[in-house]
Amino acid sequence: MELLKIDSLTKVIKKKKILDDISLTVNSGEIVGFLGPNGAGKTTTIKMIMGLFSITSGHITVCGYDIEKDYEKAMKNVGGIVENPDLYKRLTARQNLEYFASMYDGDTKSQIDEVIELVKMAGRVDDKVKTYSLGMRQRVGLAQALLHRPKLLVLDEPTNGLDPIGIKELRDLLKYLSKNADVGVFVSSHLLSEMELMCDRIYIIDNGVGIGEKTLEQVKDSGEEExxxxxxxxxxxxxxxxxxxxxxxxxxxxxxxxxxxxxxxxxxxxxxxxxxxxxxxxxxxxSQRTLEQDFISMTTGTKTQIR
Ligand SMILES: Nc1ncnc2c1ncn2[C@@H]1O[C@H](COP(=O)(O)OP(=O)(O)OP(=O)(O)O)[C@@H](O)[C@H]1O
Ligand SMILES: [Mg+2]
CATH class of the missing domain: 3.30.70.260 (ACT domain)
Incomplete structure (x- = not known):
């Protein structure tokens, strides 16, 4: 099922084209990477998917709902973290989740238990967030993003600041969610090596322009010929x-x-x-031929053409 469809998305801020004709899709059960260097337009795109930024032209559809025409229905199906998770450090993880859950209706107790189970932090959930490592805080952020059971999870550079073990844990968690909870994940990063390990498909963006999509099979297959x-x-x-x-x-x-x-x-x-x-x-x-080389050749190819 197609959870996210971005169609010819363009964003202009103060006459500057930040995004130029971006199109992509995310299906359920998939982890899709959004890879690009600093300033490429990743955060801008993600904020637009979460309804935090207006659309200049083009369309974003979540579970079939156009986010401009059916804002609330679309947003019900999106959960995400932009930049760092916003948590109350003096409260425990469970208290944080209870607070956020109070903003949604439904059976909050079982929802909270479910997300605690999903992000595998049962052992620490009654400790204060201020005693948590960055990796644990990311988990609480994820739990919070999953509270209203969104089909689409949108994460902006979630591995920033995590150590290699934290990154592996997050990767395993996202894989678990996509395969077992049927969630589709759209995740941005500027690190190709990370995306290769985490994602089923990768879109590359540079200077606001989409410059290619790769499946992992394509990456692996191209290895024979290269x-x-x-x-x-x-x-x-x-x-x-x-x-x-x-x-x-x-x-x-x-x-x-x-x-x-x-x-x-x-x-x-x-x-x-x-x-x-x-x-x-x-x-x-x-020598390691990775997507890194394609990435560098693709991004240096576009730099001179735009702006
Ligand atoms: N509110 C704004 N007003 C003007 N320009 C903006 C605004 N927000 C973002 N930009 C510009 O849009 C471009 C894309 O920024 P964005 O934050 O989306 O990039 P990014 O891919 O997330 O980069 P990073 O890897 O550094 O997080 C940058 O040139 C940035 O300066
Ligand atoms: Mg960013």
Whole structure:
């Protein structure tokens, strides 16, 4: 089911185009990343999804409700955190949740128990928030965003300030929510490595312009075809270098060994050839080709065209 549809969204503030014709979708059960450098327009987009910013042109639809025409129905289906969660530090997590729940109708007691269970913070829920780590506060923020059982969860750079363990916990939690509570997650970040681990699909934005969508399968598939840089450590680096040169390959002698830029599926043949030449191979390291490289090439491509 399509939970979020952004269609040709444009935002102009003081004659400046902050967002230019952004379109994207989020389906239930999916974690969709929104990746872009500082100032790209991530927070602006997320504020617009949460109804905190007006729309200059285009449409945002949440669970089929246009947020301009059916504001309340659309908002019932969105929960989110923009910047840091707003919590009362002298209250416990449960008291914070009780306070926020009092703004919604329904069976608040069971709702609170449910979200505490969902974000897995049962053990600490009656401690004061001021004694919490940043990671725990993020959890309470998530619990708060989930209180009214929204179908769509929108998070603006939720891993900011978290350590690697906190980031992993958040990632596992979002995966759990998307797969078990059938929530769709739209999450922004400027860190590609993080998005690759967390998301099913990624949209890239730069300077207010959408510059591409990738599924993780596409990222992985492209790995077979792509050209990587390899570092060879062998018993005879000069002989290795001469051999690479004879292939007319892009190669270089370094302190430790020889680097070679080559298609991935050529490497086994090259390794066999080196062995036949009685060269011992101690290591062949492939440089990490990640979405990072696509990201950099895509974003540097657009910078000059806009503004
Ligand atoms: N209220 C505003 N008035 C004028 N310009 C604004 C306003 N809000 C945002 N901008 C501008 O819009 C652009 C996008 O900002 P936004 O905060 O959405 O980027 P971001 O992708 O969230 O960046 P970051 O990674 O730094 O959080 C920036 O150039 C910013 O200066
Ligand atoms: Mg931002």
């Amino acid at each position: 050209i990587y840089s390899y570092s060879f450590i062998t018993s005879d680096k000069n002989k290795t270098y001469d051999y690479f040169k004879s292939l007319e390959a892009n190669c270089d002698l370094t302190n430790g060994g020889v680097t070679l830029v080559m298609k991935r599926d050529e490497i086994p043949g090259i390794v066999r050839a080196l062995i036949k030449m009685n060269i011992d191979i101690f290591a062949v390291n492939q």
